[in-house]
Amino acid sequence: MLNLINGPQTTGNGRGFWLAFLAVLAVALAYPAFADSYDVGNFSYFLIWIFMALGLSLIWGYGGMLSFGQTFFFGIAGYSYGVLAIIMGGGSTTILALVLSVLIAALAAVVLGYFMIWGRISGMFFGIVTLAATLSLAFFLGQTAGPEWQIGGARLNGFNGMKGMDPLAVGDFYIEGTPFYYVMVALILVVYLALRMLVNSSVGNVIVAIREDPQRAEMLGYDVRKYQLVTFAVGSGLAGLSGALYTSWGQFITPSSIGLPAAAMPIVWVAFSGRSDLTATLVGSFLLLFGFQTITIYSQQAALVLMGALLLATVMVMPQGFIFGIAQAVSGRLRRAPAPSEPDAVRLQADGS
Amino acid sequence: MLAELFSLFYQFADVFAFLILASAGLAIVFGMMGVINMAHGEFIMCGAYVTVGLVNLGVPLPLAQIAAAIVAGLIGVLVEVFIVRKFYRRPLDSLLATWGLSLIVTQGMLLVVGSAIRGIGTPEGSFAVGDYTFSTYRMVLFACAVAVLFGIYLLFMRTRFGVIARATMQNAGMAQALGARTGRIYAVSFGIGAGLAGLCGALYAPTMTLIPTMGATFIVESFVTVVVGGANVLLGTAPAAMFLALVRMALNASYGQIIGQIGMLFAVIVIIRILPEGLSSILARRGR
Numbered sequence: 350m351l352n353l354i355n356g357p358q359t360t361g362n363g364r365g366f367w368l369a370f371l372a373v374l375a376v377a378l379a380y381p382a383f384a385d386s387y388d389v390g391n392f393s394y395f396l397i398w399i400f401m402a403l404g405l406s407l408i409w410g411y412g413g414m415l416s417f418g419q420t421f422f423f424g425i426a427g428y429s430y431g432v433l434a435i436i437m438g439g440g441s442t443t444i445l446a447l448v449l450s451v452l453i454a455a456l457a458a459v460v461l462g463y464f465m466i467w468g469r470i471s472g473m474f475f476g477i478v479t480l481a482a483t484l485s486l487a488f489f490l491g492q493t494a495g496p497e498w499q500i501g502g503a504r505l506n507g508f509n510g511m512k513g514m515d516p517l518a519v520g521d522f523y524i525e526g527t528p529f530y531y532v533m534v535a536l537i538l539v540v541y542l543a544l545r546m547l548v549n550s551s552v553g554n555v556i557v558a559i560r561e562d563p564q565r566a567e568m569l570g571y572d573v574r575k576y577q578l579v580t581f582a583v584g585s586g587l588a589g590l591s592g593a594l595y596t597s598w599g600q601f602i603t604p605s606s607i608g609l610p611a612a613a614m615p616i617v618w619v620a621f622s623g624r625s626d627l628t629a630t631l632v633g634s635f636l637l638l639f640g641f642q643t644i645t646i647y648s649q650q651a652a653l654v655l656m657g658a659l660l661l662a663t664v665m666v667m668p669q670g671f672i673f674g675i676a677q678a679v680s681g682r683l684r685r686a687p688a689p690s691e692p693d694a695v696r697l698q699a700d701g702s
Numbered sequence: 703m704l705a706e707l708f709s710l711f712y713q714f715a716d717v718f719a720f721l722i723l724a725s726a727g728l729a730i731v732f733g734m735m736g737v738i739n740m741a742h743g744e745f746i747m748c749g750a751y752v753t754v755g756l757v758n759l760g761v762p763l764p765l766a767q768i769a770a771a772i773v774a775g776l777i778g779v780l781v782e783v784f785i786v787r788k789f790y791r792r793p794l795d796s797l798l799a800t801w802g803l804s805l806i807v808t809q810g811m812l813l814v815v816g817s818a819i820r821g822i823g824t825p826e827g828s829f830a831v832g833d834y835t836f837s838t839y840r841m842v843l844f845a846c847a848v849a850v851l852f853g854i855y856l857l858f859m860r861t862r863f864g865v866i867a868r869a870t871m872q873n874a875g876m877a878q879a880l881g882a883r884t885g886r887i888y889a890v891s892f893g894i895g896a897g898l899a900g901l902c903g904a905l906y907a908p909t910m911t912l913i914p915t916m917g918a919t920f921i922v923e924s925f926v927t928v929v930v931g932g933a934n935v936l937l938g939t940a941p942a943a944m945f946l947a948l949v950r951m952a953l954n955a956s957y958g959q960i961i962g963q964i965g966m967l968f969a970v971i972v973i974i975r976i977l978p979e980g981l982s983s984i985l986a987r988r989g990r
Contacts, residue, residue, distance in 0.1 A: 474929055488960065608918065
């Protein structure tokens with residue numbers, strides 16, 4: 350089981366990579382000791398979005414389904430967490446609210462995915478149908494300002510956003526600040542390693558085979574639709590995890606985290622980083638989130654213009670992603686000697702479809 | 703009785719016009735090049751801004767609207783030449799490229815122009831049927847939508863450009879071998895698509911608040927119309943808009959706008975399950 354962490358579908362399988370990985374992890378664990386709690390809180394905020402990016406990497410990079418609906422599931426889970434946390438009344442039940450809201454998001458993905466995948470929607474139409482659903486959800490939530498829009502006493506509040514839910518808690522202890530940061534680091538570690546195992550497992554290889562050529566995979570006897578649906582549900586559930594954590598972090602969520610331009614952000618992170626690799630997505634998304642937040646302090650519009658420019662530059666200059674491309678170039682130079690290195694040769698290219 | 707019937711027709715015409723005007727440009731670009739232009743909403747926004755700008759300078763509204771469509775079309779040609787052209791072999795990347803462009807334009811406009819500018823009022827004028835009064839401008843919009851459909855039909859079925867364009871649509875390599883300049887055809891088609899988007903913005907500019915993000919109000923409708931219409935744009939778009947307008951009119955009348963929009967989306971999701979190729983696939987089969 351554990352040996353699936355390394356395999357043909359992930360880059361960074363060598364000893365050097367894992368030493369660097371441990372070093373980064375050690376720095377991440379030690380970080381709160383050297384920073385003030387405000388910075389730690391901000392840092393956790395970047396980490397919240399990583400799940401959504403990893404989920405999109407799975408759906409799009411590995412599964413070949415161009416989903417523009419990550420914020421749809423983000424929003425469903427974010428609002429679900431808010432409603433559930435209010436209804437169930439805080440305390441340790443918030444953990445249950447988190448789990449349930451992620452499941453609700455995954456269930457929504459199964460329903461939407463069923464209609465699209467069984468209807469053989471693929472390519473661009475997959476993107477625009479998911480985006481249409483996303484924007485419709487944002488419009489819908491935007492007009493829920495009236496008092497009649499409440500679920501069990503939890504007001505949705507339209508564009509003003511939903512508030513009043515408890516953050517994640519164990520008994521009387523609120524998971525905020527530094528504890529929240531450690532929960533984030535642990536969750537990312539678990540999700541990242543689990544996804545590596547998933548994509549390197551036999552299931553993961555089928556998912557990649559479907560991306561390369563759905564017809565061929567079908568001829569080999571795989572029910573393409575089931576694999577695609579599972580991939581879509583897992584990736585969208587991860588977007589849901591981001592959403593629920595986001596609501597818990599700020600005890601607040603508005604429709605603007607669902608609609609445009611929010612819906613474009615996961616696409617930018619993952620495209621820029623290198624969608625066909627989990628590690629590139631992890632590193633690149635974090636860097637972009639950090640950069641975006643730094644510029645947003647001065648001007649949010651300027652930061653978004655930059656994101657748009659990065660997306661345009663990525664597809665024009667390096668369609669496989671900048672972080673991924675740079676990593677390939679560096680590791681190619683380091684190894685140089687016996688030409689095509691094994692993982693690269695086995696690795697299937699994502700482009701062309 | 704007549705008044706009620708007309709009222710139903712009026713509501714249908716209102717939604718139908720919106721769907722046709724919002725989606726015609728997107729549908730042409732998709733039908734010709736197989737590219738979904740994610741910056742479609744921004745061409746609509748461009749048309750609206752140019753219209754309002756010109757009207758505020760004293761240009762009569764109809765002239766300003768035509769000029770706005772032309773400006774959007776010219777910008778469309780530039781976008782095709784500098785960006786979209788590079789992606790015909792990678793249609794999925796064209797989606798990302800145009801989305802990047804869309805982000806740059808909307809947020810750039812917010813930076814430069816600010817959030818809202820002074821709009822122009824809807825041209826007044828109403829007429830009565832029975833006990834109800836109706837806005838004349840909405841009927842003008844419906845007439846424009848029908849004219850757009852008719853114009854597209856004439857352009858593609860009755861002109862030399864149309865023949866070459868349809869040949870390119872069917873088999874670009876063969877058309878090129880026979881001497882069609884497919885590059886130029888693509889640029890012109892993209893320009894027409896962008897121009898129609900600009901026209902949509904120009905026509906709706908008097909009826910709505912002008913903000914740089916206004917494109918988003920149109921794109922859901924234009925996406926779903928194109929998805930339901932299917933690959934053959936000439937056959938699919940009008941019936942798709944008609945079907946969706948019926949669904950939406952029925953829901954709007956009983957449950958209000960937002961349920962109308964969501965219901966329309968549900969209808970689309972069910973349709974793609976039953977008819978993945980869109981309405982044009984049945985119509986094309988019938989025609990054979």
